[in-house]
Amino acid sequence: MADIRLIALKDAPHAFLSTYDREWAYAESDWRAEFGRGEWTIAYQQGKAVGLLGATRDATAEPGRYYLEYLWVSPESRRCAVASGLLDALLARLQRRGVPAVWLWILNRNESARRFYENHGFALTGIRQPVAHSAACYEELMYRPLVMSKNRLDS
Numbered sequence: 213m214a215d216i217r218l219i220a221l222k223d224a225p226h227a228f229l230s231t232y233d234r235e236w237a238y239a240e241s242d243w244r245a246e247f248g249r250g251e252w253t254i255a256y257q258q259g260k261a262v263g264l265l266g267a268t269r270d271a272t273a274e275p276g277r278y279y280l281e282y283l284w285v286s287p288e289s290r291r292c293a294v295a296s297g298l299l300d301a302l303l304a305r306l307q308r309r310g311v312p313a314v315w316l317w318i319l320n321r322n323e324s325a326r327r328f329y330e331n332h333g334f335a336l337t338g339i340r341q342p343v344a345h346s347a348a349c350y351e352e353l354m355y356r357p358l359v360m361s362k363n364r365l366d367s
Contacts (some may be wrong), residue, residue, distance in 0.1 A: 213252055214243045216261045220284035227284070227322055229343065229351075250278070253302045255285070255294050263290040265298040266304060267314065278306060280316040283325070299332055306359040314358060317341070317351040329354055 214235075221232040229303070238246070250268030254261050261283040265284075267278040280302070285294045306314060318326050339353040 213247050213254065213264070214238070216254060216284075217282065218258075218266045219286070220264060220282065223287065224284060227325065229282060229319075233258055250281070251302075251305075252282075254264050254283070254300050255289070255298050257289060261287040262341070263294045265295075265302055267302055276311050278314050280314055290343070303356075303358060310359065312357065312359045314356050316354050318354055319343070320350050320352060326354075329356075332356070 218232060221228055221230060221235060225231060247266075249270075250266050252264065252266045263283075265283045266281045269278055269279050273279075273365075276277045280299075283295060283298065285298075303314065316329065317367060318329065318336075320340075334354040334356040337355050340350045341353075343349040343351060343358030
């Protein structure tokens, strides 16, 4: 998984808060810690990894609160439903386990990603957090319910 993450950082540095140089320097223990935070879905085409998406949990977060991270699709596989396939597969797994909702932070300058997530049922929450390296850049929290509450079904 480290290989595909590094390829993603090199291909789309504007889409992530980390950098290729930073993560290239990771030791094996750093990669184990990074990918040990959640579960990962990798898309393959003709035996080649062409997409990555993770659902992670912060140790301090409430139980069942997952954040989507690292969505990336290789340039030659874009516009071929790979991202939708990754997202649908991951959300279905989480929903089967009874995870009530998923969250993600989206960079304000990443309009195509925001539209993608909105087209897949995510909504902006209005909650923002600054990005350390840029006064003009911030992240905004998006949310998507996975399990309807009984109250919504009863009304």
